[in-house]
Amino acid sequence: MEQRLATIIGAAVRAARQRLDLTQADVAERVGIATEVYGRLERGHMLPSVKTLRRLCLVLSCSSDVLLGVSSPDKPVEVAEDPHEYGERPEVRRVLRTLRRLEPAQLKLISQVAGAIR
Numbered sequence: 001m002e003q004r005l006a007t008i009i010g011a012a013v014r015a016a017r018q019r020l021d022l023t024q025a026d027v028a029e030r031v032g033i034a035t036e037v038y039g040r041l042e043r044g045h046m047l048p049s050v051k052t053l054r055r056l057c058l059v060l061s062c063s064s065d066v067l068l069g070v071s072s073p074d075k076p077v078e079v080a081e082d083p084h085e086y087g088e089r090p091e092v093r094r095v096l097r098t099l100r101r102l103e104p105a106q107l108k109l110i111s112q113v114a115g116a117i118r
Helices: 002-019 024-031 035-042 050-059 090-100 104-117
Strands: none
Touching (some): 002 024, 002 035, 024 050
């Protein structure tokens, strides 16, 4: 039963992520888990905690019933919190993720280049 549920949840979060044109890293960052952990969730190798399941629902604009395989994803879902706290395009999200990993000197250089391009 546990493996079957993990597979159902994995397929549902993958479909929801792809529907929103997000990468695994995008979803993992928004949910607050490691990209590797999110990958295991999508592959059905583990079950999320209740807290993580709730965050997945908010980030993916999807009800828990859909992620648990109880109902269809065709029905729109109302969520209590704003699921689009990172409303940027995928390209912008990827650049921001890369910038967060830079050293201060590298970030200053990128800032100067961006200023010159503007």
